[in-house]
Amino acid sequence: MRYASRKEDFLPRSFYNIKADLPAPPKPPLHPGTKEPLKPEDLEAIFPKSFIRQEGVTDREVPIPEPVLEAYSVFRPTPLIEATALRKALDTPARIFYKYEGVGPVGSHKTNTAIMQAYLAAQDGVKTLATETGAGQWGSALAYAGSRFGIETRIFMVRSSFRQKPGRRVIMEMFGGTVLESPSPTTEAGRKFYDQDHEHPGSLGIAISEAVEVTLKTPGVKYALGSVLDSVLMHQTVIGLEAEKQMEEMGVVPDTIIGCVGGGSNFAGLAFPFIRHNLRGERKARFIAVEPEACPSLTRGALRYDFGDSVGMTPLLYMYTLGMDFVPPPLHAGGLRYHGMAPLVSHLAAMGIVEPRAVDEKTVFDRAVLFMKTEGILPAPESSHAISVAVDEALAAKKEGRERTILFNLSGHGFLDISAYARNGHGGKA
Ligand SMILES: *Cc1c(COP(=O)(O)O)cnc(C)c1O
Numbered sequence: 001m002r003y004a005s006r007k008e009d010f011l012p013r014s015f016y017n018i019k020a021d022l023p024a025p026p027k028p029p030l031h032p033g034t035k036e037p038l039k040p041e042d043l044e045a046i047f048p049k050s051f052i053r054q055e056g057v058t059d060r061e062v063p064i065p066e067p068v069l070e071a072y073s074v075f076r077p078t079p080l081i082e083a084t085a086l087r088k089a090l091d092t093p094a095r096i097f098y099k100y101e102g103v104g105p106v107g108s109h110k111t112n113t114a115i116m117q118a119y120l121a122a123q124d125g126v127k128t129l130a131t132e133t134g135a136g137q138w139g140s141a142l143a144y145a146g147s148r149f150g151i152e153t154r155i156f157m158v159r160s161s162f163r164q165k166p167g168r169r170v171i172m173e174m175f176g177g178t179v180l181e182s183p184s185p186t187t188e189a190g191r192k193f194y195d196q197d198h199e200h201p202g203s204l205g206i207a208i209s210e211a212v213e214v215t216l217k218t219p220g221v222k223y224a225l226g227s228v229l230d231s232v233l234m235h236q237t238v239i240g241l242e243a244e245k246q247m248e249e250m251g252v253v254p255d256t257i258i259g260c261v262g263g264g265s266n267f268a269g270l271a272f273p274f275i276r277h278n279l280r281g282e283r284k285a286r287f288i289a290v291e292p293e294a295c296p297s298l299t300r301g302a303l304r305y306d307f308g309d310s311v312g313m314t315p316l317l318y319m320y321t322l323g324m325d326f327v328p329p330p331l332h333a334g335g336l337r338y339h340g341m342a343p344l345v346s347h348l349a350a351m352g353i354v355e356p357r358a359v360d361e362k363t364v365f366d367r368a369v370l371f372m373k374t375e376g377i378l379p380a381p382e383s384s385h386a387i388s389v390a391v392d393e394a395l396a397a398k399k400e401g402r403e404r405t406i407l408f409n410l411s412g413h414g415f416l417d418i419s420a421y422a423r424n425g426h427g428g429k430a
Contacts, residue, residue: 001224010077010245013064016237018272018344019230020060021279026102026347027318030305034131038315046215048222049122054231062234064116071115071148075104076238080246085374087394094397094404096390097254099243100377101411106171108335108412109266110141110226113235116146117224128152130181132207134262135161135334135382136168137412138226143177154221156182156190156210158337160201160330167416182207187313189213201330204338205310212345227263228308228342237270239409244273247407254285254407256393260385261289261298262335264342266411271354272344278353280404287354288393289345290385292364295328296320297341298349298356319346329339332361332420333381357389364388365424368414380412381420 005017028037043052054062064072083096085131101109101335121129129151133139146153162169162181163270169179182202183193189209193200200206208225215223222279225232226381247254257274259267267289277283291298297320321340322328328337341349343415348354368384370391371377379387390408397404 010239011069011072011411012241013069013236014061015064016273016276017057017062017234018239018276019058021276022112022347023279026343032307032312032315034069035316042315045389046212046223048121048124048126050123051117051231054120054234056227056290057231065119068119068322072112072238075111075241076215077246078103078239080243083375086371089370089374090391090398091198092394092398093402094394094406095252096394097247097252097405097407098410099239099407101239101266101409102377102380102413105144106137106140108136108137108141109236109239109269109367109409112238112264112269113226113232114138114141115148116235118142118149118151121151121222121224122149124229126151126222128154128222129224130134130154130214130221131224131226132156132158132204133161133210134158134207134337135224135278136165136172136416137335137380139179140168140171142224142226143172144177145326147175153177153250154214155179156207158182158202158207158334159199161334164419165247165416167180182210184210187213189313192311196289198319198388200325203310203327205324208309209311209313212309214283216313219236227265227338228340230344233265233268233272233342233344236265237272238264239269240271240273243270243407253283254278254405256286256288256404256406258288258290258380258389258393258406258408259347259413260409261291261341262338262382263340264289266347266409268342268345270407270409275348275353287348288357288389289349289354290357290359290389291386292331292333292336294331295322295337296358297339298346299358301341303346303350308340317343319343320349320371329409332417332424333364333385335380336385337384339349359388366422367391369423378414379410379412380414383409386410
């Protein structure tokens with residue numbers, strides 16, 4: 001069945017589950033109370049049952065349901081583009097390619113898992129999905145997916161972003177979502193921080209605690225998470241599966257694959273289908289996960305069990321973490337302000353397959369402007385972290401006088417981040 005006309009129809013029919021190919025599994029999540037490995041029924045108070053089944057699936061290929069394919073076909077396959085103008089500006093022998101996820105309904109990769117999660121919740125008869133959002137991309141993706149599959153959404157938005165990005169709130173509300181500023185006085189978890197400081201900037205960890213609390217206390221409400229979990233990363237593999245076919249069709253194989261990391265989902269989505277060839281010993285590509293210097297969970301955090309939220313309500317995950325109490329400074333790349341890292345990305349980093357890299361915000365903004373001037377696309381501040389390292393790698397190739405094939409994920413556009421660019425001195429006289 002075709003739902004849209006595209007020059008090439010590379011839309012995958014299954015997600016790729018990297019757990020089927022790992023030599024050893026990551027350490028399992030633990031119950032927050034008993035500290036014993038989590039049983040699927042432990043999650044039933046929080047997540048829809050169909051979602052829990054996806055989280056536990058061990059098959060290599062997991063079929064994408066027809067209604068989800070239909071929703072994907074609005075914007076997938078997304079374009080795979082060679083950055084020829086950027087290459088010219090850098091005068092590098094390296095070829096640079098990017099997968100552009102900004103063409104989705106709300107402008108980022110988050111829609112890929114939002115659609116799948118809303119579909120699964122609707123199958124289970126869930127009435128409302130509660131969630132948190134940092135920069136607002138996840139909240140708007142879930143609000144859209146909810147409206148498509150007849151599910152209400154209740155979204156706790158981190159205060160620093162709520163204030164910086166009013167446009168995102170408007171979008172969520174237009175889709176029918178209810179948006180609350182976090183930390184809020186409406187939950188016990190929120191009040192812990194709100195009572196100390198009514199202007200508390202908030203964090204993803206705090207907002208997660210609030211959404212989980214509402215889920216536990218309200219019948220008919222289940223929780224949705226936009227990153228970190230195994231199945232969320234798996235839903236994002238449509239990105240890499242498409243990219244691989246698109247590059248094959250162009251006759252190129254990437255040797256360096258780059259993505260920014262907040263919780264790890266867009267990076268995993270692009271990288272995992274390529275990592276599978278490394279795991280099978282067929283290739284030796286490099287995989288670089290880029291994070292902000294100000295929130296360096298992979299480069300400076302410890303690999304240990306930690307809570308996914310800031311209050312200690314979620315299961316314990318074995319991951320690189322800065323600690324559940326870490327409140328990152330109010331970065332412009334709000335989507336990268338998370339204290340932990342997906343257990344699967346952490347596992348691959350510990351195995352030495354994923355190389356972590358931290359970059360500073362000023363360089364990131366300058367590179368974003370260079371990218372915009374050459375390629376014409378305004379990148380999300382999060383995605384600009386990947387651009388920044390793609391430029392570094394292209395310049396390194398120039399120094400070495402070596403041909404390279406770089407592929408990075410342009411996880412979203414920055415049309416609702418204009419004020420962040422303006423505050424960094426761009427647009428005025430720059
Ligand atoms: C949320 C977001 C990120 C960070 O989240 P990951 O789960 O690490 O992908 C990166 N880029 C954009 C555009 C986002 O919206």
